[in-house]
Amino acid sequence: MLAFVIRRIITTIPVMAFVALFVFSLLYIAPGDPAAVIAGDQASPADVERIRASLGLDRAYLVRFGEWLFRVLQGDLGTSIFTSLPVTQLIGQRIEPTLSLMVLTLIFAIVIAVPMGVIAAWKAGTWIDKFAMAFAVLGFSVPVFVVGYLLAYTFALKLDWLPVQGYTPLSQGFWPWLRNLILPAVTLGFVYIALIARITRATMLEVLQQDYIRTARSKGLGQRSILFLHALKNAAVPVITIIGIGIALLIGGAVVTESVFAIPGLGRLTVDAILRRDYPVIQGVVLMFSFVYVLVNLLIDLAYTLVDPRIRY
Amino acid sequence: MTAQTENATGAITAARDPAEPTRLRRFLRYLRRHPSVAVGGGLLLIMILIGVFAPLLWTVDPTAISPARRTRMPSEQYWFGTDMLGRDIYSRVVYGARVSLVVGFTVALLSSVVGLAIGLLSGFVRWADGIIMRAIDGMMSIPPILLAIALMALTRGSVGNVIIAITLAEIPRVARLVRGVVLSLREQPYVEAAVALGARTPRIIIRHILPNTMAPMMVQATYICASAMIIEAILSFIGAGIPPATPSWGNIMAEGRALWQVRPHIVMFPAIFLSLTVLAVNLLGDGLRDSLDPRIAKSL
Numbered sequence: 001m002l003a004f005v006i007r008r009i010i011t012t013i014p015v016m017a018f019v020a021l022f023v024f025s026l027l028y029i030a031p032g033d034p035a036a037v038i039a040g041d042q043a044s045p046a047d048v049e050r051i052r053a054s055l056g057l058d059r060a061y062l063v064r065f066g067e068w069l070f071r072v073l074q075g076d077l078g079t080s081i082f083t084s085l086p087v088t089q090l091i092g093q094r095i096e097p098t099l100s101l102m103v104l105t106l107i108f109a110i111v112i113a114v115p116m117g118v119i120a121a122w123k124a125g126t127w128i129d130k131f132a133m134a135f136a137v138l139g140f141s142v143p144v145f146v147v148g149y150l151l152a153y154t155f156a157l158k159l160d161w162l163p164v165q166g167y168t169p170l171s172q173g174f175w176p177w178l179r180n181l182i183l184p185a186v187t188l189g190f191v192y193i194a195l196i197a198r199i200t201r202a203t204m205l206e207v208l209q210q211d212y213i214r215t216a217r218s219k220g221l222g223q224r225s226i227l228f229l230h231a232l233k234n235a236a237v238p239v240i241t242i243i244g245i246g247i248a249l250l251i252g253g254a255v256v257t258e259s260v261f262a263i264p265g266l267g268r269l270t271v272d273a274i275l276r277r278d279y280p281v282i283q284g285v286v287l288m289f290s291f292v293y294v295l296v297n298l299l300i301d302l303a304y305t306l307v308d309p310r311i312r313y
Numbered sequence: 314m315t316a317q318t319e320n321a322t323g324a325i326t327a328a329r330d331p332a333e334p335t336r337l338r339r340f341l342r343y344l345r346r347h348p349s350v351a352v353g354g355g356l357l358l359i360m361i362l363i364g365v366f367a368p369l370l371w372t373v374d375p376t377a378i379s380p381a382r383r384t385r386m387p388s389e390q391y392w393f394g395t396d397m398l399g400r401d402i403y404s405r406v407v408y409g410a411r412v413s414l415v416v417g418f419t420v421a422l423l424s425s426v427v428g429l430a431i432g433l434l435s436g437f438v439r440w441a442d443g444i445i446m447r448a449i450d451g452m453m454s455i456p457p458i459l460l461a462i463a464l465m466a467l468t469r470g471s472v473g474n475v476i477i478a479i480t481l482a483e484i485p486r487v488a489r490l491v492r493g494v495v496l497s498l499r500e501q502p503y504v505e506a507a508v509a510l511g512a513r514t515p516r517i518i519i520r521h522i523l524p525n526t527m528a529p530m531m532v533q534a535t536y537i538c539a540s541a542m543i544i545e546a547i548l549s550f551i552g553a554g555i556p557p558a559t560p561s562w563g564n565i566m567a568e569g570r571a572l573w574q575v576r577p578h579i580v581m582f583p584a585i586f587l588s589l590t591v592l593a594v595n596l597l598g599d600g601l602r603d604s605l606d607p608r609i610a611k612s613l
Contacts, residue, residue, distance in 0.1 A: 018451025026463050029481075034467040137599065141592035143543045145550055145566065146584040153577050164574070252458030256547055270459070274466050274553045282466050290454045 001305070008301055012294055019290045020072065023283055024065050027055060038081065038277040054081065055279065077284035082276045087284035090269060097167045098265035101188065101257065102250055104181050106243075109189040109196060114239065116193070117200025118227055124205060132197060139194025144253045148187040148260035155183060165262040184261045188253045192246050199242040203235040210234070236307040244300040251289050347604045353596025360590045364410035372404035375560040387578060394578055396568050405560035406583050412561035413542045413590060416476055420541035421534040423480045428487020429530065433518060435488065436495025446492070449485040457482035461544055465553040475554050479541045490533055494526045528605040535598030539591045546587055562587045 027034050035052035036043070043051075049058075056064040071078070077087035120132035156164040162183055168176040207213065208231055216226050258267035266285055273281035344351040378400060387394045394402050435445040452460070457479075464478035498504055504521050512520075548554030549563025550570075557564055562583035569579030 014447045015450045015454060018448050019454050022448075022451055022455070023463065026467060029464070037467060037469055137592065137595055141539070141595050142588045143546055143584070143591070145547070146580075146588055149573060149577070149580050149584070153573075157574060157577075248456040251456040252547075255458060255462070256551065259551055270462060271551045271553075274462060274551065277466055279466055282463050286455060286459045286463050289456060289459055293456065294454045 005302060008298060012298055015294060016291065019294070020069055020287065021065065023287050023290070024068055026283075027057065027279070028061060034279070038279055040277065051081065072287070077287065078280040080273075080278050080281050082273075082278045082281075087281055090281060091266065091284060091288060094264060094266045094269045096169060096265075097263045098254055098258070098267060100170065100177065101181055101184055101254060101263065101265065104178075104185040105188045105192065105250060108185050109192040110243065112189070113193040113196035114200050114232070117197040117239075118204055118232060120197065120201040121204030121208060122223070122227055124201075129201075132201070136194040136198045139191050142190070144187060144191060144256045145260050147190045148184070148257055151183050151187055152260065167261075167263045167265070180263075184257050184263060187260070188250060188257045191249055191253065195246050195249065196239065196242060200235065200239050203238045204231055207231045207234045233307070237304055240300055240303065240307060244297045247293055247296050251293065343604070347600045349596045350600030350604065353593045353598075353600060356589060356593035357597060360410055360586075360593065361414060363407055364414050367407045367411060372407050373401050375400065375404040375408040376558055386576075394576070396565070396579055397572065402565065402579060402582055405565050406562070406586055408560040409562045409565060409583060410586065410590070412472065412555060412559065413545060413587065416472065416479070416545040417538040417542040417590075417594065419476050420479045420483060421538035423476070424483040424487050424537055425530055425534050427480070428484045429491050429526065431484065431488040432491025432526075433495060433522070435492045436499070436522075437514060437518070442492075445488070449488055452482075452485045453489075455482075457540070458544055458547060461548060462551075462553055465548055470554055470556050472555055472559070475545055475548060478548075479544050482544070483537045483541065486537065487530065487533060490529055491526055494529060495522055498522055498525055532598055532602040532605065535594055535601060539594040539598065542587065542591055542594070 033048075035048050035055060035057055038055070039048045039051050052058050056068070068078075075088060077091070079086055080090060083090070116132050116135075120129045123129050152164055155161050163180050166180055168180050170177045204227075213226060213231060216230050221230075254265065255267035255270050257263070258265045259271050262268075266289075270282060270285050272278075273285070344354075379395075382395050396402055396405070431445060431449075435442045435449075460482040461475075461478040464481065465474065468474040468478075498521065501521075504517060507517055507521060545554060545561070546563035546566070549561050550567045552567060554563055555561045557568070565583040566580050569576065569583075573580045
């Protein structure tokens with residue numbers, strides 16, 4: 001087991017190295033002159049040269065990559081062009097709202113999506129199943145900001161049940177914090193629910209045809225214990241895998257959701273950075289999110305042994 | 314979806330009709346058996362027609378500014394109202410179909426072609442496989458929207474650059490799919506037989522591999538088209554996409570953002586069109602997947 005954990009951690013190193021190389025190389029892949037674009041239309045040639053030097057575009061590619069990687073490995077993501085603050089500090093200030101939003105969305109989505117998928121598979125072909133799957137197709141098709149505005153319009157503006165926008169830190173109490181996050185979490189959870197419910201249903205349909213399910217049924221076990229104890233346990237691995245892969249959707253969606261609901265998180269930081277063309281900040285955020293994504297999926301790989309004792313490393 | 318899986322198997326048995334049906338009748342029967350292809354394809358066709366014939370659909374110049382008629386509510390004269398600069402939202406939404414569809418189709422096509430090439434290379438050239446797969450794993454670890462955002466921060470906003478940015482973000486998915494198909498096909502007896510008979514690699518690729526990648530690639534391309542349209546709208550919405558003057562659904566929503574509490578329709582009209590178009594493409598993709606290969610119908 002320990003050998004596997006170490007081996008698995010080692011395999012993520014080349015992946016992370018390629019992420020770093022790619023994020024760094026974007027400066028060189030981008031069509032046109034990034035220094036001129038970042039400097040803006042009113043910039044003098046001297047400004048463009050200054051930005052070119054600060055991005056290191058005037059030096060050799062590999063030398064520059066080596067230096068950059070060396071600093072990133074020490075936890076230095078560079079300095080924001082606009083605010084002159086370290087990127088790590090900017091990220092640190094914005095991490096709580098985004099983390100809150102994602103954790104809440106994750107819990108909310110799993111609580112809704114897994115039972116939805118299980119019931120859809122159990123009632124396969126009936127109107128319940130069709131309704132659940134129609135919802136899943138809709139979830140994939142309606143963009144996250146559309147869901148956000150619809151919900152905000154209905155539940156905040158018209159019914160006045162929840163705040164329209166904003167964020168309250170957890171330190172000011174659990175309920176104020178939760179109240180502000182309910183609509184954003186439902187918004188962000190929409191597509192995620194669609195994804196998880198679809199995979200849960202597909203996996204459950206397969207599992208329910210297995211012999212041991214028939215055995216359980218002929219033993220006289222109740223429907224609920226067959227579904228949630230016998231079947232869901234065996235469907236757990238693909239479902240957990242898709243929950244991990246779907247984190248990429250959550251990260252992308254958070255950028256938009258935070259703009260719609262004016263939440264001062266990492267997504268908002270990214271959007272502000274784009275409008276100011278503050279590339280070091282964008283680079284830092286992309287690198288950090290990718291790192292988190294790889295890490296979450298690594299942990300999920302390691303967690304397989306917990307849900308499926310047949311998997312041994 | 315099981316209902317469609319059953320339909321697909323039904324299509325095989327029904328194929329032996331005594332009277333050879335015409336092409337049209339066969340097509341109509343296919344549509345009846347796969348309602349999601351019919352509904353999705355029909356809806357998409359309507360959107361394409363709207364985009365193509367935009368100037369004829371009672372529209373005015375979508376970029377014409379008129380400060381005297383700012384933020385009007387929907388009326389007989391301005392069907393969807395006017396925006397903050399007095400531009401006719403109906404005309405902007407109708408012309409916006411062009412941007413979304415062009416971005417969606419171009420990204421689907423480009424990423425399929427490039428992804429196919431990379432996937433074939435990875436599947437056939439053993440020493441390159443390791444490097445390519447690590448690179449693809451790396452790229453897939455960056456959420457596609459963030460990757461596109463990062464690229465757009467470095468270039469000037471234009472339809473071409475948006476297409477390049479989204480294509481780069483989507484290529485790894487195709488490459489990985491093609492590589493998987495190639496690896497499984499290489500083990501097939503008929504491919505091994507062709508190798509044993511002395512067929513060269515290009516011939517094997519063209520005769521045996523390519524035809525088998527087409528079905529899964531077509532399905533993948535529809536999903537990429539849907540995802541590209543959403544990413545384009547998101548990029549434009551957060552101000553990192555197509556220049557604001559160009560009527561695109563994301564841009565119209567971005568402009569409506571400041572006013573959405575008092576004039577929610579500015580956001581909602583483009584939102585409805587975008588959602589319907591993406592829904593159409595997704596339905597088409599689901600239907601194609603179920604009809605092309607009933608075995609993979611349940612896997613997603």
